[in-house]
Structures are given as structure tokens and as C-alpha cells.
Amino acid sequence: MTTTFWKGHGTGNDFVIVDRPEPLTSGQVRWLCHRRFGIGADGTLQALRAGDVADWDGDPDLWFMDYRNADGTIAEMCGNGLRVFARHLAQTGRITGGEADVATRAGVRHVSLHDNGDVSVTMGTVHVTDNDVTIEHQGMWWPAHKVDVGNPHAVVVTDHTTVAALNLDESPTWRPRSAFPEGVNVEFVEQLDGHTVSMRVHERGSGETMSCGTGTVAVAATMATRTGRRGPWTVHVPGGHVIVTLSPGDDGYDAVLTGPAVILATGEVTLPED
Secondary structure (H helix, E strand, C coil), X not given: CEEEEEEEEECCEEEEEEECCCCXXXXXXXXXHCCCCCCCCCEEEEEEEHHHCCXXXXXXXXXXXXXXXXXXXXXXXXXXXXXXXXXXHHHCCCCCCCEEEEEECCEXXXXXXXXXXXXXXXXXXXXXXXXXXXXXXXXXXXXXXXXXXXXXXXXXXXCCCCHHHCCCCCCCEEECHHHCCCCCEEEEEEEEECCEEEEEEEECCCEEECCCHHHHHHHXXXXXXXXXXXXXXXXXXXXXXXXXXXXXXXXXXEEEXXXXXXXXXXXXXXXXXX
16 A cells, blocks of 8 residues: 655654545554654654544534554644644645644644744643642652643653753653553753753653654743743753743643744655554
8 A cells, every 4th residue: 555655843753744535553653653664753644634533523624633653542632743734734735825723633723834934833721730740760759740731741840850861761650640541741841041941751652752842832831830931931852942932821821832844755655554
């Protein structure tokens, strides 16, 4: 089964975009994302019409971002993926005029493409909960903020730990286990100045990645809650940096994520049957 693909990234968080009407199987996602036997990526993106997605009850004519983690599991949202997805939609003529609404499993998001190569995406309302989760990693324990960005995050502000020194090859664990029954993305954060932080992340289903868009938003909202400063926040990640702008929302912050989105290559690939 041969299909067209694109390879793209947002601050080093990379994706394989597949152009076919049928959803990918978990096995196909794992194969595509494998960095030795496939194309290699942190996840896959697929453009479907929202009306063809089960349980979607909104505008059926919107383009729907079907995002899968590298292990084949479905994720609710991906901020870097959404920027790359918007770039793909524009380059393939699916959207025109530089702005559009896009359907995701976390709801409808608005995308805006800028002349400098950046893409801004609305991220919905971000909810931050006080320290009621504990993260364990490498024999150390940290209190964490539980943050909902349409997908689950645990944000650790490492006041006495250098983020660059952490080994994130293995997934951190958390307590209580019931806090994240479907798994969680864990961000470790070091504040650099009044509105700038450095972040590394272990993403559920993908491991450590060079960036996590929803993670940068979770971090900015956490820092705003801790400091009272809404920003904008500059979040440095191993793959570059993004800007997160926050405004008061319903029981949280309304967030806009801005950063680069690049399509690197296109070609054809023969997918395994599963």
C-alpha cells in the first residue's frame, strides 16, 4: 500500500504526515515513526474531514488533525503538531488566506500563518491545579502541578536542579497513580528570568522529545500561576524556543502558542498491512 508522506517539525518535535483517507493502524504508526526501520518521528499526523471522524459533532467540513503518538496510541492534542499540520494544510492548498479553524480531539483550534515562518495556534483554556501530584525520577521526588491543556501534564519547577543534567531516557512515575490514568506528559522547568524558562519533557507514548507544544503551554500557565505574571512567556526547549501568550479564561488561562513550523521533505512510502 503506497501513499504520499511529508516529514515536518516544530522546534525539533518531528512528525510524519500521511495523505490517505483511511486512518492509520497502530502498527503502521509504530513502523512509520521507527527511527531505524521506518521514516522516524515522534508521531504521525493525518488530515481527515471532521465529518468522517467518529463522535465528532461539530462542523463536518473542517479539517481534522488525527494525531498519533510514536507508539501508536491516540493523543487528544499536540501543539507543535498543530503548527506543522497548519503548514501542511496551507502548502497543499487545503486552506487559503493564512488563517483557518482546525478540528482536534481537544476541540476546534484557530491557526494563523505568519510571513516569517511562524505559526500561531489557539490552545483553548488551560487549567492549573495546585501541587497535588508527586513525580519520582532517578531516586528523587518533586511536587508537581497538574495541568490540563486538552491533554494531561505534570509540571515540575526544579528550583535546585539543572534541567540539562536530567536523564529522561526512562519515564518518570507519579503518585497518586489515579491522577493520570491514561498516562501523562512530564515537564521539568528551570526559570531563567522574569518571563523566560528552560524546559525538557518526557512525552507519554514517545519518550523524551526535543519539544512539546502543549507542554510549553502547560509550563507557561504554571509559571503564571506561581509568579502572577501572564507573560508572554518564552519557553526554551532543546529544539529551539516558542512564545506562549496567556489571557484570563474560564477558570484558567486562554493560551496562544507561536513558533516555527517546517515541512522538510515529501515522498512516497509503502506501508505494511499492519
